[in-house]
Amino acid sequence: MSPRKSVAEARRTRDRILEHGIAIASVDGLDGLTIGRLATDxxxxxxxxxxxxxxxxxxxxxxxxxxxxIFSRTVWAPAEHRPPGLARLRAVCEAWITYLETDRDTFPGGCLFTTAAVEFDARSGPVRDAVGRLLRVWRRRLAAEVRTAVAEGELPAGTDAEQLVYELGGLYLALNQELQLFGAPGAAERTRRGLDRLLGPGAPADPALTSRAS
Known part of the structure; x- marks a missing residue:
């Protein structure tokens, strides 16, 4: 086997381990992600x-x-071509709903970051730090879109970007719980109504962002 082929095979094996590990962690938490279980599976x-x-x-x-x-590819990438500000923020929020509704093969237990945040919020160490870092990066990205929307007059002047992002996060935590714990069929629509209250009434959802849910 050539060195190049060996490296490619090692990468495929690593990716396969990670793919299965991510699915396990979404259900059983990162502590459920054991070397022995992965080896057996x-x-x-x-x-x-x-x-x-x-x-x-x-x-x-x-x-x-x-x-x-995966989250960035599924939630951010479909919306990044939209104009910065409210249009992009709404597109991101719609893709976020679709991600939670439909990514059952990748995340059978729902949002991995929600699971990890609950699992590690009272601990210390590199894993807890990584969870916090990734969530803060996402919050900053959302807050930047809110500030752009305010600057463009798409949201009221004086809108507190951090507060709005805080409330958006609450909506999606609720959506994940409604889907995972209660299997509530109307949860996505409730989330959209919540978005309208926070961001103002929006245009109908873009089929390109919701097609994965069909």
């Missing part, structure tokens, strides 16, 4: 799994980074 040796990550903590951190990349 994937028909690998423990040494084979460890060879890609070294430690359980490194695996947990890699799972968080992998989930963040």
């Amino acid at each position: 994937l028909g690998m040796s423990k040494a084979g799994v460890l060879g890609h990550f070294g430690t359980k903590e490194a695996l947990q951190l890699a799972a968080l980074d992998g989930a963040a990349a």
Whole structure:
């Protein structure tokens, strides 16, 4: 086997481990992401799994980074072509709903970051720090769109961007709970009504952002 082919095969194996690990973590938390379980599920040796990550903590951190990349690709990328400000913010919010409603294969237990935040909020260490860092990055991105919307006159002058982002986060925490714990069929529509209260009445959802839900 050539060195190039060997590296590519190692990357595919690592990606396969991470993909399964992210699915497990969304259901059982990052503590449920054990080397032994992954090895058994994937028909690998423990040494084979460890060879890609070294430690359980490194695996947990890699799972968080992998989930963040999926989230960005699923929620941010479909909306990034929209004009900055309210149009992009609304598109992001719609894609966020679709992500929580439909990404059951990738995240069978719902949003991994919601699970991880509850699991690690009272702890200390690199994993807790990584969860907080990723969530803060997302909040800053949303707040930037809010500030642009205010500057463009799309939201009222004096709108507190951090407060609005705080309330948006509450809507999506509620949506994740409604879908995961209660299986509520009307949860997405309730979320959209909440968005209208926070952002003002919006145009009908773009089919390009909701097609994954059909």
